[in-house]
Amino acid sequence: xxxxxxxxxxxxxxxxxxxxxxxxSQASGLIDDFLFYLPDVQFLMGQHLWLTAVSxxxxxxxxxxxxxxxxxxxxxxxxxxxxxxxxxxxxxxxxAVLALSMSFLGIGxxxxxxxxxxxxxxxxxxxxxxxxxxxxxxxxxxxxxxGMSPIQRLFKVELPNALYVIFAGIRTALTINVGTVPLAFxxxxxxxxxxxxxxxxxxxxxxxxxxxIPTALLAIIVDALxxxxxxxxxxxxxxxxxx
Amino acid sequence: xxxxxxxxxxxxxxxGAVVAADxxxxxxxxxxxxxxxxxxxxxxxxxxxxxxxxxxxxxxxxYIDGEDTTGMNTQxxxxxxxxxxxxIGLFPNMTIEENITVVPKLLGWDRAHxxxxxxxxxxxIALEPDAFLKRYPSELSGGQxxxxxxxxxxxxxxxxxxxxxxxxxxxxxxxxxxQDEFLKMQQELNKTIMFVSHDIxxxxxxxxxxxxxxxxxxxxxxxPDDLLAAPKNAFVESFLGEDRAxxxxxxxxxxxxxxxxxxxxxxGDTLEKALAKIDDFGYQNSILMINDQRQPAGxxxxxxxxxxxxxxxxxxxNIPATVNLEDDLRKVASLMFAHDxxxxxxxxxEGRVCGQITQRAMxxxxxxxxxxxxxxxxxxxxTTGE
Ligand SMILES: Nc1ncnc2c1ncn2[C@@H]1O[C@H](COP(=O)(O)OP(=O)(O)OP(=O)(O)O)[C@@H](O)[C@H]1O
Ligand SMILES: [Mg+2]
Numbered sequence: 001x002x003x004x005x006x007x008x009x010x011x012x013x014x015x016x017x018x019x020x021x022x023x024x025s026q027a028s029g030l031i032d033d034f035l036f037y038l039p040d041v042q043f044l045m046g047q048h049l050w051l052t053a054v055s056x057x058x059x060x061x062x063x064x065x066x067x068x069x070x071x072x073x074x075x076x077x078x079x080x081x082x083x084x085x086x087x088x089x090x091x092x093x094x095x096a097v098l099a100l101s102m103s104f105l106g107i108g109x110x111x112x113x114x115x116x117x118x119x120x121x122x123x124x125x126x127x128x129x130x131x132x133x134x135x136x137x138x139x140x141x142x143x144x145x146x147g148m149s150p151i152q153r154l155f156k157v158e159l160p161n162a163l164y165v166i167f168a169g170i171r172t173a174l175t176i177n178v179g180t181v182p183l184a185f186x187x188x189x190x191x192x193x194x195x196x197x198x199x200x201x202x203x204x205x206x207x208x209x210x211x212x213i214p215t216a217l218l219a220i221i222v223d224a225l226x227x228x229x230x231x232x233x234x235x236x237x238x239x240x241x242x243x
Numbered sequence: 244x245x246x247x248x249x250x251x252x253x254x255x256x257x258x259g260a261v262v263a264a265d266x267x268x269x270x271x272x273x274x275x276x277x278x279x280x281x282x283x284x285x286x287x288x289x290x291x292x293x294x295x296x297x298x299x300x301x302x303x304x305x306y307i308d309g310e311d312t313t314g315m316n317t318q319x320x321x322x323x324x325x326x327x328x329x330x331i332g333l334f335p336n337m338t339i340e341e342n343i344t345v346v347p348k349l350l351g352w353d354r355a356h357x358x359x360x361x362x363x364x365x366x367x368i369a370l371e372p373d374a375f376l377k378r379y380p381s382e383l384s385g386g387q388x389x390x391x392x393x394x395x396x397x398x399x400x401x402x403x404x405x406x407x408x409x410x411x412x413x414x415x416x417x418x419x420x421x422q423d424e425f426l427k428m429q430q431e432l433n434k435t436i437m438f439v440s441h442d443i444x445x446x447x448x449x450x451x452x453x454x455x456x457x458x459x460x461x462x463x464x465x466x467p468d469d470l471l472a473a474p475k476n477a478f479v480e481s482f483l484g485e486d487r488a489x490x491x492x493x494x495x496x497x498x499x500x501x502x503x504x505x506x507x508x509x510x511g512d513t514l515e516k517a518l519a520k521i522d523d524f525g526y527q528n529s530i531l532m533i534n535d536q537r538q539p540a541g542x543x544x545x546x547x548x549x550x551x552x553x554x555x556x557x558x559x560x561n562i563p564a565t566v567n568l569e570d571d572l573r574k575v576a577s578l579m580f581a582h583d584x585x586x587x588x589x590x591x592x593e594g595r596v597c598g599q600i601t602q603r604a605m606x607x608x609x610x611x612x613x614x615x616x617x618x619x620x621x622x623x624x625x626t627t628g629e
Contacts, residue, residue, distance in 0.1 A: 136330075136332075138328060138330035138331070138332040139332055139334060139335075141297060141328055141332065142326070142328050142332030142333075142334070143334070144297060144321070145295055145297055145321060145326035145328060145405075146321065146322070146326060146345055146346055146349070146395075147318045147319070147320075147321035147322035147323075147346065147349060148318070148345075148349065149318055152349070156334075156345075157334055157336070160334075160336035160337075161334075161335060161336050163336075235336040235337070235379075236379060237335045237336050237337065237338070237379030237380060237381055237382075238335050238336045243381070
């Protein structure tokens, strides 16, 4: 009971705080300042999402097949060393990846998408590979012994059992992707980074926050969205969050 | 029918070649259960897995129903062989129903047919369909999972079954129950079954024939009775255990050694007549009294008959126990020990007396095989009364 009362009190305090901060920002004209950037935010957010969708979509479409191919028994000799290379790749900061891709592809959307694609590709490939390799040998033997073909084994047994891990990879990768898109502004691809970096350059806090807050919100929304999809798509028997 | 012809598997390991199966040749007749028995690492699983080609033989051939399987399509071959793996291996992403219907679906059965089949299978393994079909494997106990594993292997009604320690993960009480269920099932289904076990009691109970393995070699292949009575060498003998003669009690039915030469009295007989009969038949201490339907009604003891005058109906004692023709000798021995008696009346299914079984007949029957092996004169199973 004391805990309940504490929670109630905290909630009331929070509401009061929100009310006063709202009143204060209205009085000081802060809200009007933010509203000034609204059209920019709308346009740049569209650009931002587009960059995420294209680079993320391409990354998923490449990483999952790549992970599947690497996990095939016939690839066993190459797979481990290739995964090592990918792991080293993951440790390179995204900013460096973007800089590298700019030095090859120049300035604009294409090098940005490419850089984001590379950064997103790695976690998904790694999780797909690990998820498929993690399927218990007993299951694989049962599937083979029952008379499933290799393709049937992949789609009926391996992928469904690895799906939860694969989705975890997609979730991490896309959340990082959304948070990294602002850097794309630095090589001339637009996005909410425009407000953030310009705001920083001009010491304009309101401008910077008009870029930073939507970016943070986007990251949270993408994360929740993918978690929801995973919850619905991954079969109940292998879905820890539905157990 | 399954035939193995010089089936051999050599594993190349960093430490050198391991011969897991060494020229195994044997034959399992249609409708029989063959148990592969032996200590850990002797090659049972390897031999089993070469039949459905989970493991590729180094050399040798497998014939199923006389047909060489070497040239067959692997997937097709496996769909016609039910396979229960040692680790159960249910698909956790599928419901129980989906698990059971995997093979029927692969074989292209229509929906109504395989759904119906799933319910049939559940009835067969004694699990409630409505309660279980929509659950996932993780929501079942180990024993229930193991039954589903057997149901999955049986679902498409394959003529041949390979089972690797299918009841290994179940506690002894439930294991006995499942073994009984399975044997009942087998009586109807008549599958040809290869069954791996390292439990001798299970082998004796389940097997029509037992193949004993040692270090990749097939040491002895015979019926459980022959195996227990005449182990081929010291290894088999020690593997079977010191009490192998007692284990044979499980295998012999009362029917095989019952003696129909039994003296009885009726309630209307005098005790004097009873005493005469006891002496005639050479019984030591008692004689059975039956009613007019030939059902056992009581026993008249020698001491009563000798010291008392009157009719049997007024001076009988209760019968300690009766045994049925289909009971095994283990139960008989247990009843004899419990009631401190050396003979028991046998009744048929209608409860009518059809003979008696004596401790002496039992010892003779079990002993005769051992003596025969030692070259003594083989004695007839004749049972003499007491
Ligand atoms: N893939 C493999 N590579 C190398 N050696 C193997 C392999 N599989 C089995 N062996 C060896 O072959 C021998 C027989 O193994 P197998 O699995 O057939 O034994 P088993 O009789 O089934 O034993 P258990 O009762 O413990 O299951 C063992 O010595 C084992 O170490
Ligand atoms: Mg084994």
